[in-house]
Amino acid sequence: PRADIGVTGLAVMGRNLARNFARNGHVTALYNRTQSRVDELIEQFGDEGDFVPSTDLKSFVASLKRPRRIMIMVKAGKATDAVIDELVPLLEEGDIVIDGGNAHFDDTRRREQALKAKGLHFVGTGVSGGEEGALNGPSIMPGGSKESYEALGPILESIAVAVDGTPCCTYVGPDGAGHFVKMVHNGIEYADMQLIAEAYELLRQGLGKTPAELADVFRTWNEGDLESFLIEITARVLDKTHPGADGSPVPLVDLIVDAAEQKGTGRWTVQTALELGVPTTGIAEAVFARSLSGSVDQRKAVQAAGTLVGPTGGSLAGAEAEGFVDAVRDALYASKVVAYAQGFDMIQAGSDQYGWDVDKGAMATIWRGGCIIRAQFLNRIKEAYDKDAHLASLLLDEYFAAAVGNAQDSWRRVVATAVRLGIPVPGFSSALSYYDGLRRERLGAALVQGQRDLFGAHTYGRVDKPGTFHTLWSGDGSEERQDAH
Numbered sequence: 001p002r003a004d005i006g007v008t009g010l011a012v013m014g015r016n017l018a019r020n021f022a023r024n025g026h027v028t029a030l031y032n033r034t035q036s037r038v039d040e041l042i043e044q045f046g047d048e049g050d051f052v053p054s055t056d057l058k059s060f061v062a063s064l065k066r067p068r069r070i071m072i073m074v075k076a077g078k079a080t081d082a083v084i085d086e087l088v089p090l091l092e093e094g095d096i097v098i099d100g101g102n103a104h105f106d107d108t109r110r111r112e113q114a115l116k117a118k119g120l121h122f123v124g125t126g127v128s129g130g131e132e133g134a135l136n137g138p139s140i141m142p143g144g145s146k147e148s149y150e151a152l153g154p155i156l157e158s159i160a161v162a163v164d165g166t167p168c169c170t171y172v173g174p175d176g177a178g179h180f181v182k183m184v185h186n187g188i189e190y191a192d193m194q195l196i197a198e199a200y201e202l203l204r205q206g207l208g209k210t211p212a213e214l215a216d217v218f219r220t221w222n223e224g225d226l227e228s229f230l231i232e233i234t235a236r237v238l239d240k241t242h243p244g245a246d247g248s249p250v251p252l253v254d255l256i257v258d259a260a261e262q263k264g265t266g267r268w269t270v271q272t273a274l275e276l277g278v279p280t281t282g283i284a285e286a287v288f289a290r291s292l293s294g295s296v297d298q299r300k301a302v303q304a305a306g307t308l309v310g311p312t313g314g315s316l317a318g319a320e321a322e323g324f325v326d327a328v329r330d331a332l333y334a335s336k337v338v339a340y341a342q343g344f345d346m347i348q349a350g351s352d353q354y355g356w357d358v359d360k361g362a363m364a365t366i367w368r369g370g371c372i373i374r375a376q377f378l379n380r381i382k383e384a385y386d387k388d389a390h391l392a393s394l395l396l397d398e399y400f401a402a403a404v405g406n407a408q409d410s411w412r413r414v415v416a417t418a419v420r421l422g423i424p425v426p427g428f429s430s431a432l433s434y435y436d437g438l439r440r441e442r443l444g445a446a447l448v449q450g451q452r453d454l455f456g457a458h459t460y461g462r463v464d465k466p467g468t469f470h471t472l473w474s475g476d477g478s479e480e481r482q483d484a485h
């Protein structure tokens with residue numbers, strides 16, 4: 001046996017990862033359920049490196065050096081279990097099975113347990129960057145045993161993209177940690193995209209700017225604190241035209257149906273956030289905004305009925321318009337900081353819940369390249385956690401506190417303006433509410449506790465003394481101490 005690593009599941013992602021391994025000097029074993037995918041890879045790209053193709057799983061396994069490193073890149077879900085079940089009887093103690101698909105971290109935890117009981121390592125890893133990243137350098141988020149990372153880490157780091165000489169791949173933590181972090185990455189991606197869409201819609205409708213003019217705005221923004229892949233591609237999308245019905249060029253964004261779709265990782269993030277009790281409002285609003293946009297029939301019915309009225313005057317003029325572009329930029333940046341702060345809180349909550357000990361600064365580091373949310377800004381997050389790994393909130397870091405503080409007047413102006421114009425900004429406004437919520441001493445929660453005690457005897461704590469209390473609402477109105485005396 002001479003292969004360093006094997007890849008099974010050779011659709012777009014698997015094929016490109018296999019080529020990436022081979023291009024980086026690793027002897028790469030290949031297997032796919034449907035043989036033609038193996039043949040095509042060898043035919044088209046066989047000269048890119050040293051491949052060992054197999055026609056059956058047994059010879060694929062036999063072609064690998066020990067401990068065997070086998071990366072599964074099949075459809076997430078049942079297919080992954082099916083492939084694991086086929087593989088396991090052929091493996092020996094210490095072999096490493098890697099799932100690079102978009103698995104739910106609960107499935108990864110279950111699979112890791114099952115394989116550990118058989119003396120095998122199971123590494124659930126996030127792979128971000130899509131097809132292009134898989135080939136030229138993805139961001140890789142591997143979870144699993146530390147021991148398996150010793151044997152696997154160097155190979156993964158060699159194919160990951162590097163930023164300032166540091167590979168965008170590091171050990172994340174035990175069992176489901178890698179897939180959990182990848183899930184939060186995708187959730188943040190949802191939030192980031194929603195915020196950019198709100199900025200675009202506000203400037204388009206509020207100031208009447210054209211997509212081409214807005215492409216220039218985003219290009220300018222991409223030279224400052226907002227510099228990121230998502231801002232860069234926003235300008236590219238806004239610049240793009242296609243022939244419309246009469247053949248003349250129309251901005252592509254006006255030809256695309258205004259209904260956002262989703263594959264489900266944003267939903268997973270929010271479901272998990274609800275279970276962990278972490279307020280990731282930015283991600284939740286982004287997922288719900290896609291759902292609302294996708295409720296096409298309902299939106300059409302409401303628009304056709306014309307009964308839900310909006311404010312008069314739909315755009316800004318004169319002094320009102322002055323400085324509005326910069327204000328929207330500030331609001332976007334502040335809201336983005338909040339979305340990331342919430343995402344990192346979620347990583348911490350998952351890490352606490354499952355005992356993963358995830359290094360948040362290291363996660364910011366490996367997201368700087370390869371992945372969709374890659375951005376300059378992640379350097380700032382890394383620096384913040386380098387200074388204080390136990391920051392209660394990213395918003396408390398000196399740099400971020402100043403960033404949101406300096407932006408707050410603009411932020412409030414933008415949200416107030418959007419509300420007045422009747423333009424929905426769920427991302428901007430919920431981020432601002434979160435910021436104010438975190439900052440203020442009282443949130444109305446005391447009243448909620450009073451209500452809960454009245455209708456359900458759910459008890460409350462007091463500000464002036466320790467203990468748990470209940471008021472005898474339907475009795476004599478006196479207060480009882482409920483905890484152990």
Ligand code: NDP
Nearest residue numbers: 009010011012013033034073074075076079101102130131
């Ligand atoms: P697909 O998700 O389309 O999966 C196709 C591959 O799965 C084929 O190789 C197919 O084999 C194999 N497969 C499906 N069912 C079985 C089964 N029961 N037994 C054995 N093999 C099976 O491929 P992608 O390349 O798009 O994605 C692979 C994984 O990577 C997925 O989990 C995806 O979520 C994840 N991912 C994808 C990204 C992307 O941008 N596409 C980005 C990051 C992660 P056959 O050829 O025989 O049909």
